[in-house]
Amino acid sequence: MACVKADGYGHGLSVAADALENCVDGFAVACMEEALALRKEHADKPLLVLEGLQSADEIELAITQNIALCICAEHQLRWLESHPGARRPRCWLKVDTGMHRMGLQPGDTPAAYSQLRSLVPPSSEIVLCTHFARADERGDNGCAEQLRRFDQAVSGISEPQSCANSAAILSLPAVARSWVRPGYMLYGGSPFADTTPAQLNLLPGMEFSARVINLHTVAAGERVGYGGRWQANRETRIATIAAGYGDGYPRLAPDGTPVLIEGKRLPLAGRVSMDMLTVDVSEHPSVRIGSEAVLWGADPGVDEIAHHVGTIGYELLAALPQRALREVHYGPMRSAPSSTATAVQRTSTK
Ligand SMILES: *Cc1c(COP(=O)(O)O)cnc(C)c1O
Secondary structure, eight states: OEEOHHHHHTTOHHHHHHHHGGGOSOEEESSHHHHHHHHHHOSSSOEEETTOOSSTTHHHHHHHTTEEEEEOSHHHHHHHHHSSSSOOOOEEEEBOSSOOSSSBOGGGHHHHHHHHHHHSOTTSOOEEEOOOSSTTSSSSOSHHHHHHHHHHHTTTOOSOEEOOOHHHHHHOGGGOOSBOOOOGGGGTOOSSTTOOTGGGTOOOSEEEEEEEEEEEEEOTTOEESGGGOEEOSSOEEEEEESOOGGGTOOTTOOTTOEEEETTEEEEBOSOOOSSOEEEEOTTOTTOOTTOEEEEESSSSOHHHHHHHHTSOHHHHHHTOOTTSEEEEOOSOOOSSOSEEEEEOOOSOOO
């Protein structure tokens, strides 16, 4: 079950779904709006809404559009029960074993399961699932305790099970069970702070790049960008790149964050603006107007950029706006990433 929520982790919902369609048995999204958008393009694929129901109105849509719901609260069960008519959508049932965000309490699970079982057709499987809070951490990360609570809550119930996100798939293969729910790893990111995608044999699905649109020299002592954060300690050649936080590059990136231009990692110099950012290219004379600057991709990886900013790659990908022009390439990954989000110079002003 491939997670394509948050606009396919920023890659575009239909881009991600098209690329993954033949490799997976279904798609998971966060909410009904995402499921409906996906259903328009993938008429037959199993779809699952991970948050279940935000309102009782969504039940009819789930039935008519054949969208499965992950039932993860008592009130969602009550809505299902009081829904008029005999038809019910396909359902998963989530147990809260420690994440404490969504899910039935373990002690309430057997009764909730019986109730749900009586509502949905006997032939319709109810996948029992839970979600780990700290599977991305090494050592005693609570997964064993969560799994113990899960197994206890569902003991004696003979239905398929699903426990693993990317981190659990990669670090606890024994918990795979019937369905796995990978998200981030499908896009080539590492869910672990101490492990690179390459170490996990993962290749990035996205390259985020933009062009050098200006090159100039600033004298020693001059400052670059808003707030004058960066100051030249020598005569410096500055390249201006046509992407900023309005394109999804994080404004909080500090000076020194790497940008790859003409094969060399060069340091960000100055605060990121809405539409542009600036790089010290003094050490690389082959940078020219029109050179492509890789903001993240194979090198530097999105996780590395996220680390500089104090967040995770997930957030940078999920925050990519629609604004960036996307070039999509399907096919086997070679040295270059297969999907490119390119920020083009726009006519807009800041
Ligand atoms: C988002 C999500 C996943 C996927 O998590 P990754 O860390 O991206 O693999 C799996 N299960 C649930 C319930 C989720 O919300």
